Amino acid sequence: MPKIKITTFSLLSLLLALIFISGCSTSAQVQINSPFPTVVSKPKLVKAAIVFSEEFKTYIASPNSKTTIDLGNAQTELLSNAFAGLFNEIEFVSAAADVTFDNALVITPSVQEVQVSTPSDTYLNVYEVWIKYSLDIQTANGDQVDSWFMPAYGKTPDSFMLSKTNAIEEAAVIALRDAGAKLLLDFYRIPSVYNWLITEQIPLDETEVQ
Amino acid sequence: MNKLLALCAATLLAGCGATTTIDEYRPNNQIMDINSEQSVVILGRRDAGHYDTDREFIDCVASKMKGADIGVFPEQQFVDAIYPWFEPRTAPKGLKRLRRLMEDAAIKEQIERNGIRYLVWLDGSTETHDKGGSISCAIGPGGGGCFGFAQWDKSSVYEAIVWDLTNLTEKGRLRVDSSGTSYLLGVVAPIPLLTPVKNDACASLGTQLKQFFTVDQSE
Numbered sequence: 001m002p003k004i005k006i007t008t009f010s011l012l013s014l015l016l017a018l019i020f021i022s023g024c025s026t027s028a029q030v031q032i033n034s035p036f037p038t039v040v041s042k043p044k045l046v047k048a049a050i051v052f053s054e055e056f057k058t059y060i061a062s063p064n065s066k067t068t069i070d071l072g073n074a075q076t077e078l079l080s081n082a083f084a085g086l087f088n089e090i091e092f093v094s095a096a097a098d099v100t101f102d103n104a105l106v107i108t109p110s111v112q113e114v115q116v117s118t119p120s121d122t123y124l125n126v127y128e129v130w131i132k133y134s135l136d137i138q139t140a141n142g143d144q145v146d147s148w149f150m151p152a153y154g155k156t157p158d159s160f161m162l163s164k165t166n167a168i169e170e171a172a173v174i175a176l177r178d179a180g181a182k183l184l185l186d187f188y189r190i191p192s193v194y195n196w197l198i199t200e201q202i203p204l205d206e207t208e209v210q
Numbered sequence: 211m212n213k214l215l216a217l218c219a220a221t222l223l224a225g226c227g228a229t230t231t232i233d234e235y236r237p238n239n240q241i242m243d244i245n246s247e248q249s250v251v252i253l254g255r256r257d258a259g260h261y262d263t264d265r266e267f268i269d270c271v272a273s274k275m276k277g278a279d280i281g282v283f284p285e286q287q288f289v290d291a292i293y294p295w296f297e298p299r300t301a302p303k304g305l306k307r308l309r310r311l312m313e314d315a316a317i318k319e320q321i322e323r324n325g326i327r328y329l330v331w332l333d334g335s336t337e338t339h340d341k342g343g344s345i346s347c348a349i350g351p352g353g354g355g356c357f358g359f360a361q362w363d364k365s366s367v368y369e370a371i372v373w374d375l376t377n378l379t380e381k382g383r384l385r386v387d388s389s390g391t392s393y394l395l396g397v398v399a400p401i402p403l404l405t406p407v408k409n410d411a412c413a414s415l416g417t418q419l420k421q422f423f424t425v426d427q428s429e
Contacts, residue, residue: 037290040316082294157262181294 027066028165032074034173041085041184046202047104048087049140051096052076061114061131069114069172071131075179079109082180086187101140103200105193108136112149116168127167128155129175137193146192152179228390228410232418236382242423248327249281250423251288255333256298263332267368267412271332274416280423283326292320309378321375329375330419334368334386336408345396356396365389366411370419382422386415 058072084090093099099106112132119125131152137145154174156167188194244250252272254263265285272282289296295311302308312318345358366388372381390405 037293039294040292040320042314042316155262157256157264177294177297178299181297181299184294185300 028068028168030067030069030165030168030172032069032071032169032172032176034074034169036074036078036081036177036180039081039085039180039184043084043086043088044188044197044202046087046197047089047101048083049091049093049096049099049101049104049106050080050083051093051099051106051108052080053108053110054094056110057094059111061111063114063116067116067168069116069129069168071111071114071172071176074173074176075109075111075131078176078180079183082183083107085184096138099140104140105145105196106138106140108138110134110136116171118164118167125158126155127164127171128153129168129171131172131175131179133179137190139196145196146190148190150179150182150186152176152182154178228388228405228407230386230388230410230414232414233385233387234382234418234422235384236422237380242328242381244280244327244423246279246281248325249283250275250328250330251283251285251326252330252332253285253288253296253301255301255331257301257303258333261335263334263368264336267334267336267408268332270409270412271370271416271419274413275420275423280420281325283324288324288326291324292317305373305378305380308373308375312375312378326375328381328423329373331371331373332368332415333371334366336364336366336411338362338364343394345394345400347396347400355398356400357398358396360394360396361391363389363391364405364407366408368411368415370415372419372422384415384418384422386411386418388414 056072057076059075061069061071063069080092087105089101089104091099091101096106096108110133112134113130114132115130117124117128119127122128133150133152135146135148135150137148139145152175154171154177156170156174188197252268252275254265254268256262268285272285275282294300295302295317302311312321340363341360342362343358343360345356345360347356348354366386368386370384370386372383373379374381388407388411390407390410392405393403395401395403
């Protein structure tokens with residue numbers, strides 16, 4: 001059996017190699033801790049009940065086997081804030097059965113899919129996150145108004161000096177902010193929601209930003 | 211011998227200078243009206259698919275402008291204060307859309323409360339191209355070192371558009387073009403000779419913007 005001579009230099013090299021390899025870890029458990037700003041918007045004279053189910057409030061996305069993103073708290077905070085900018089009377093409930101409003105919209109958001117792309121997937125120098133929401137919109141009587149698909153997208157400016165976890169968190173925060181922007185910009189442009197407003201004779205603000 | 215070395219070093223360093231051009235356009239020669247309670251906000255365009263105007267460059271230009279007693283409102287603070295109307299999806303690309311936004315009383319009030327008088331849009335990026343040469347480094351029990359030569363070109367192109375948020379008009383445009391070549395020499399130790407292309411673009415644009423807000427062009 002050949003003799004293996006272990007020197008201080010070999011041990012040092014091995015230690016350095018281990019440090020480098022551990023830096024290449026590909027798994028990421030992302031927790032969104034960033035606060036979100038309050039929306040600047042004049043709500044319409046519409047009543048709405050928002051159903052945030054337990055599943056939605058505690059949602060943890062697993063876009064691939066090595067990545068998880070804890071979106072529950074952040075998306076609940078962001079969408080609560082965004083919906084408050086759309087409706088002048090609003091209630092948040094955990095189930096549609098708990099809604100107390102009459103003549104109101106009942107909106108149940110859910111996450112359809114979360115996708116992540118990293119520089120090693122795309123050869124681009126950015127991390128990207130897509131969150132695909134679906135808003136189930138009904139009247140308080142249970143009539144279906146629409147099921148609205150709401151995609152949101154976020155990317156980091158670059159990947160320089162960012163750990164995978166921090167980069168995915170940054171991209172996810174930008175995607176959540178994008179979801180809030182899309183909701184405020186497009187909600188009243190949904191034809192079926194617009195038609196419901198007309199039917200219910202709810203006044204449309206003339207100075208609404210289009 | 212020392213003189214020769216100094217000459218060689220000076221020649222090498224002279225090759226690391228960036229070439230920068232600034233173009234300025236103003237629709238008229240009116241003085242930019244701004245008082246001590248008003249401020250300017252510098253925002254980066256982030257709606258292009260293939261690049262983002264980086265925050266480091268925005269911060270750099272903002273720091274160059276601060277020297278002239280011009281209040282510069284922090285970019286992220288402005289974007290948060292007026293959320294979600296200056297997100298990549300919703301930010302106004304032209305004056306027509308800005309006028310529509312300012313018709314919203316809540317948005318206008320927020321801008322006035324923060325004392326924002328002018329908005330400077332910065333759009334552009336710094337790119338590396340024409341890479342050449344090669345350098346290799348090795349390490350062994352007896353020591354290590356690098357050998358070779360590498361070079362690359364960098365170019366920075368940025369455009370600044372100034373909007374007046376009171377009159378809702380465009381006050382002018384500035385464009386900076388900066389380019390230069392950087393080198394890496396491998397002579398046992400790697401010796402970088404870097405051309406500060408982006409810094410040059412930032413310094414030139416920041417200085418020009420500062421003059422834009424302070425110099426009376428009608429004189």
